[in-house]
Amino acid sequence: MSFLTPGIISITQSLVFTGLFTFSVVALRRFLEKSADIFLPTWILVSISILGLPVLITCRILFRDWRQRHDAAALGARIAPRVKGKWFANLDLLKMMMNNYYRADGLVDIMKDQGPVFNMNILWENMVFTCQPEHIQLILATDFGNYVKGERFQRNMSSVLGSGVFNSDGDMWKFHRSMTRPFFSRDKISHFDMFDRHTDSAISLMKARFRAGYAIDFQDLIGRFTLDSATEFLFGSCVNSLATGLPYPRNIAPIVVSNSTTSDSSGALLSPSNTAFSLAHDFSNAFLEAQEAVSSRERFSMIWPMLEIHKDKTEEPMKIINAFIQPIVNEAVAKMKSQNKLGETKGSVDKIDEHETLLDHLVKQTDDPVILKDETLNILIAGRDTTAATLTFVVYFLSMYPEIMQRLRNEILDKVGSSRRPTYDDIRDMKFLRAVINETLRLYPVVPFNVRQCTNATTWPSPDPTQPPIYIPAGAIVPYSVFMMHRRKDLWGPDAEVFDPDRFLDNRLKTYLAPRPFIFLPFNAGPRICLGQQFAYNEMSFILVRLIQNFTSFTHYPELCPSEFQVPPEWKSAPGRKGTDKFFPKMTLTMYSGGGLWIKAQEAD
Numbered sequence: 146m147s148f149l150t151p152g153i154i155s156i157t158q159s160l161v162f163t164g165l166f167t168f169s170v171v172a173l174r175r176f177l178e179k180s181a182d183i184f185l186p187t188w189i190l191v192s193i194s195i196l197g198l199p200v201l202i203t204c205r206i207l208f209r210d211w212r213q214r215h216d217a218a219a220l221g222a223r224i225a226p227r228v229k230g231k232w233f234a235n236l237d238l239l240k241m242m243m244n245n246y247y248r249a250d251g252l253v254d255i256m257k258d259q260g261p262v263f264n265m266n267i268l269w270e271n272m273v274f275t276c277q278p279e280h281i282q283l284i285l286a287t288d289f290g291n292y293v294k295g296e297r298f299q300r301n302m303s304s305v306l307g308s309g310v311f312n313s314d315g316d317m318w319k320f321h322r323s324m325t326r327p328f329f330s331r332d333k334i335s336h337f338d339m340f341d342r343h344t345d346s347a348i349s350l351m352k353a354r355f356r357a358g359y360a361i362d363f364q365d366l367i368g369r370f371t372l373d374s375a376t377e378f379l380f381g382s383c384v385n386s387l388a389t390g391l392p393y394p395r396n397i398a399p400i401v402v403s404n405s406t407t408s409d410s411s412g413a414l415l416s417p418s419n420t421a422f423s424l425a426h427d428f429s430n431a432f433l434e435a436q437e438a439v440s441s442r443e444r445f446s447m448i449w450p451m452l453e454i455h456k457d458k459t460e461e462p463m464k465i466i467n468a469f470i471q472p473i474v475n476e477a478v479a480k481m482k483s484q485n486k487l488g489e490t491k492g493s494v495d496k497i498d499e500h501e502t503l504l505d506h507l508v509k510q511t512d513d514p515v516i517l518k519d520e521t522l523n524i525l526i527a528g529r530d531t532t533a534a535t536l537t538f539v540v541y542f543l544s545m546y547p548e549i550m551q552r553l554r555n556e557i558l559d560k561v562g563s564s565r566r567p568t569y570d571d572i573r574d575m576k577f578l579r580a581v582i583n584e585t586l587r588l589y590p591v592v593p594f595n596v597r598q599c600t601n602a603t604t605w606p607s608p609d610p611t612q613p614p615i616y617i618p619a620g621a622i623v624p625y626s627v628f629m630m631h632r633r634k635d636l637w638g639p640d641a642e643v644f645d646p647d648r649f650l651d652n653r654l655k656t657y658l659a660p661r662p663f664i665f666l667p668f669n670a671g672p673r674i675c676l677g678q679q680f681a682y683n684e685m686s687f688i689l690v691r692l693i694q695n696f697t698s699f700t701h702y703p704e705l706c707p708s709e710f711q712v713p714p715e716w717k718s719a720p721g722r723k724g725t726d727k728f729f730p731k732m733t734l735t736m737y738s739g740g741g742l743w744i745k746a747q748e749a750d
């Protein structure tokens with residue numbers, strides 16, 4: 146374990162800074178003594194050393210606030226409403242974000258009070274939160290050049306995401322994006338053979354478990370499906386995590402008896418049967434742990450290093466992840482070297498051979514092991530948990546609304562039949578299927594919160610057109626939430642919290658979405674729009690068609706989740722989805738169902 150943890154580094158930096166300040170005070174005293182015969186008594190010296198820094202920082206904040214008010218006025222704008230927390234430096238807001246089980250509770254309360262844009266001002270930092278579509282449009286698209294992920298975000302994330310596509314700006318980001326983009330061309334993403342094989346394995350596992358009378362954790366199953374699909378798509382060889390057995394519900398003895406039985410972080414009993422099991426299982430857990438660590442850094446704002454004094458919380462999980470990825474990268478580099486293809490397509494990134502994987506393609510651009518590892522890990526994170534969680538939420542809704550399940554099944558039987566494999570054109574034509582996926586992404590967008598940093602001072606239009614625009618100072622952190630925007634009644638209509646796929650098909654489409662397309666942004670927008678959007682729609686549609694051809698209904702068993710993920714009784718009386726839904730949304734970098742989604746399904750004849 147490295148001695149230089151983020152906490153130690155941060156404390157050392159603070160001590161050095163404070164030491165330099167004290168040293169400057171002592172030097173000033175000497176200077177005054179020698180050059181002007183002015184003698185400062187020791188008590189003044191001690192007072193300056195102790196109080197000097199806080200006073201300086203306070204003056205700096207007061208001056209900054211004055212200047213911002215002045216600059217805003219010069220532009221005919223106003224500063225964003227400031228949240229007045231109950232605790233010193235708005236630390237109660239920080240606590241709220243940490244304990245905010247139903248992801249947006251506290252923020253929704255603030256929004257009711259202040260409107261959809263407000264400065265959270267935690268630890269006096271300008272943190273201008275918005276869930277206004279016009280602002281998000283500016284951030285992501287029309288004024289893209291003025292917003293970056295920024296150094297702060299990159300520092301927090303770098304021990305996991307490195308300098309990959311999610312965690313870079315400027316030329317590095319352009320480089321990653323241009324290397325990867327050709328891989329998501331229509332031609333590349335419409336080969337469904339790979340999905341077909343993994344879907345067959347997943348459905349066989351489900352049937353076997355249901356026939357034995359057990360429920361399955363659908364989220365776990367589908368996470369294996371997307372891991373196998375993503376590793377095959379990226380590396381050309383999949384980790385076969387589906388082949389290694391599924392967890393049983395807690396308190397149930399596993400049927401497959403082997404040398405040892407383990408239990409995972411949710412307490413579910415597992416039946417390991419080979420080393421591939423432990424590789425895939427360890428990798429999945431490490432993946433979750435690493436993402437949990439970096440996402441809590443984002444939420445703890447600038448004080449997170451203090452929570453990592455003893456150890457860097459990403460170090461252990463990253464060892465496991467690197468042990469998984471590095472040999473694959475090394476092998477790809479060695480293969481290209483042996484074929485003398487290294488650097489072959491430098492300068493022509495769009496040229497892809499027919500059977501080339503993403504990694505083969507990357508290796509032709511560079512043999513830098515860090516860039517290769519960062520890029521593959523970033524795409525793996527992007528491609529695995531997002532689709533797995535969305536499919537989990539779709540199946541949850543299908544279990545909750547049998548009439549929607551029936552309509553979807555009718556569409557599938559009508560367009561594809563009960564056993565044929567769907568084609569690209571079938572999927573494109575299934576309007577209700579797309580509406581079900583979109584409605585799920587609206588209520589549970591897997592990237593519910595995101596953040597950028599504003600480079601130059603600017604203004605945003607006021608949500609209330611009678612008010613002046615809002616001034617955004619240079620360097621401000623701008624968190625935004627599509628989760629909250631997707632549920633706003635003023636944007637989506639009075640039934641905004643109702644699960645109703647028809648809103649993407651009937652008159653409501655013309656009334657709400659068509660005139661303001663930026664109210665629906667599950668994949669982001671602008672130059673950084675999700676590269677895998679079409680791949681994800683294809684993958685999710687394909688497996689949903691196959692599942693619904695094989696099963697006529699899903700039944701959800703929330704009671705099989707570990708107790709810490711049971712929906713708290715007080716939620717039941719809450720308005721909207723919080724009072725309706727029967728799973729526990731949790732979030733790392735992406736949202737998922739805490740404790741999984743335990744279901745049974747009725748096999749089709």
Ligand code: HEM
Pocket residue numbers: 310311322325524527528529531532535590591592595667668669672673674675676677678680681
């Ligand atoms: C339901 C599925 C998915 C959703 C909702 C989704 C959503 C998103 C969102 C919101 C972003 C923007 C992140 C940011 O700017 O901070 C993003 C970026 C990205 N996504 Fe997806 N994604 C999905 C599936 C996928 C898949 C399957 C892949 C690839 C296999 C993928 C690849 C990427 C990449 C490479 C980026 C980075 C784009 C950039 O920064 O230039 N995504 N995705």
